[in-house]
Amino acid sequence: MTKFDEALKAGKFVCSECQKCKKLVWPPNDYCNRCFGKVKWRPVSITGKLVEFSKRNEVFFCIAEFENQIRVMGSLESTIVPTIGQDLKLIKCGHNGNEEFVFQLNNS
Amino acid sequence: MRKVALAGFGLTEFNKDDTTIDSLMLLAIKALFENTPNLGQKDIEVVLTSTNDNSKYLSSIVSEISGIKPKISHSVESLCNSGANSAISAFSYIASGLADVALVVGAERFDSPGLVLEWDKSRGQYKHPIYWSSMFTKSHVRKYGTTKEDLAIVSAKNHKNALDNPYAFFKKTYSVDEIMNSKNLTEDIRLLDCSMPCNGSAAILLASEEAIKKFTDIPVWITGIGQKTLSAGFTKNDDLTSMESTIDSASMAYKMAENKPTDIDVAEVHDAFSICEIIEVEDLGFAKKGKGNELVRDLYETNDKKINPRGGLIGSGHPLGATGLAQIVEIGQQLQGTAGRRQISKAKIGLVQNMSAAATSSSVLILQR
Incomplete structure (x- = not known):
């Protein structure tokens, strides 16, 4: 299990940032895909923006973007139909066989 | 060479x-x-x-x-x-x-x-292909006004074409209404908008x-080849209304073959889901951006088999490792004039577009008699 998975299992969303050139490596990895420098693991800001969404069995799922570059899919808790570009936050994440992310719109 | x-x-x-x-x-x-x-x-x-x-x-x-x-x-x-x-x-x-x-x-x-790419952590718990295709569909619908009926027409056309393909998985036609009323897998994807693993x-x-x-x-002759890999992670697709890897591959293939989109008489495109064919006919240059639905509707209404004559992935079924080769076989038969009831009259130049994992990579081949 990678450090990313371990952190996720503990409920923390971390990303890999190159110690040399500061690039965020996403999907996460141990080495930078620009300069091959070693990465450090740091928390991802939990506030992001909605890129796209759909719905399955009355539950929204979406692509959310954090720090203007890390895009990840998760479920979206909302009682209203969201708008693209809307602010959201990560309220839960975990690892249960698959990575799991739960987001919530900021105004809800 | x-x-x-x-x-x-x-x-x-x-x-x-x-x-x-x-x-x-x-x-x-x-x-x-x-x-x-x-x-x-x-x-x-x-x-x-x-x-x-x-x-x-x-x-x-x-x-x-x-x-x-x-x-x-x-x-x-x-x-x-x-x-x-x-x-x-x-x-x-x-x-x-x-x-x-x-x-x-x-x-x-x-x-x-090969149906699910476990590596891609950016897909979270949504690793099945219906989720990325829902994202593409929603974006294209929002930007260009593509309708559920437009999507259903892709599937109706390709099931109809597959009737003349003796090797196809599906052996029946569906009306546009039947496809629109088939099970909602997500808000944007119906069961009959999907290709079937087989x-x-x-x-x-x-x-x-x-x-x-x-x-x-x-x-x-294989006269043009283009390939492009953008990434493996689905969320690297910046624009969900286009397939950048297909645009790049097509550009390379057209250049190598010294052809342009209007030269293509017949094409097999990778309709893993209905939305894919609409985006692909645009990105391959057969229709203007946002007008792929109009081209597909016209093909359906005039019984023109120019795009996906064997029924595409939706009508023929999608055995992953065989699909790209079955597409090449179809274009080969079309250009040899041996495609029987699927034959496009006087087809001289054909194109194959095959892609992977939400179009994170694509291949385009141009073939010529």
């Missing part, structure tokens, strides 16, 4: 029987030998196998059970466009002069491990200009 042409082909029926990958491949190879006069095992210098199956040493196994002792033999895996990738590898061996005759065979079982195998024989005369009088 030496010229390379399609010299023969073989297909199996697409179904969901319980069988093995090597058995499926052998059936397609057997059909290829039956279809190709003067071909003997000793003619074949390259054997490439295309699949997402976890079999080991497969190309050597398939060579042995086919009685072939090739110089070059290996497997090619690249999810849904393994087939086009393997054909391009074989092309390269011949074009470079390393070999004169290559057999490429692709196959998949309905329960292929068993299937397709084999092609490629040969150099010197070698091909022995096998056919009507060679179909």
Whole structure:
């Protein structure tokens, strides 16, 4: 299990940032895909923006973007139909066989 | 670079029987030998196998059970466009002069491990392909006003075309209403908007200009090739209304073949979901951006089989490792004038577009009589 998975299992969303050139490596990895420098693991800001969404069995799922570059899919808790570009936050994440992310719109 | 042409082909029926990958491949190879006069095992210098199956040493196994002792033999895996990738590898061996005759065979079982890319953590718990296709659909609908009916027309057209394909998984037509009313898998995707994973195998024989005369009088030349890999992670697609890897691949293939989109008489495009065909006909230059729905509707209403004459992935079924090769077989038959009831009149130049994992990579081939 990678450090990313371990952190996720503990409920923390971390990303890999190159110690040399500061690039965020996403999907996460141990080495930078620009300069091959070693990465450090740091928390991802939990506030992001909605890129796209759909719905399955009355539950929204979406692509959310954090720090203007890390895009990840998760479920979206909302009682209203969201708008693209809307602010959201990560309220839960975990690892249960698959990575799991739960987001919530900021105004809800 | 030496010229390379399609010299023969073989297909199996697409179904969901319980069988093995090597058995499926052998059936397609057997059909290829039956279809190709003067071909003997000793003619074949390259054997490439295309699949997402976890079999080991497969190309050597398939060579042995086919009685072939090739110089070059290996497997090619690249999810849904393994087939086009393997054909391009074989092309390269011949074009470079390393070999004169290559057999490429692709196959998949309905329960292929290639249906889900576990590596892609950016997909979170939404790893099944219906989720990325929902994202593409929603974006295209929002930006261009594409409707549920437009999507259903892709599926209705391709199921209708598949009726004339004796190897297709589906053997019935669906009305636009039936497709629109089929089960909602998500808010944006209905069951009949999806291609069906199934068993299937397709084999092609490629040969150099010197070698091909022995096998056919009507060679179909591979004149253009383009490939692009943007990423493996789905969320690297910046614009969800386009397939950047397909645009790049098409541009390379058109340049190499010295063709433009209006030169293409017939095309097989990768309609893994209804939205894919609409985006692809735009990104391949057959329709203006946002007008792919109008082209598909016109083809459906006029019974024009120019796009996906064999029924595409939606009508024929989608055995991942075989799909790209089955697309090449169809364009080969079209350009040879042997496509029967699917035949596009006077087709001279054809195109194949095969892609993987939410269009994170694509391959485009142009073929010419």
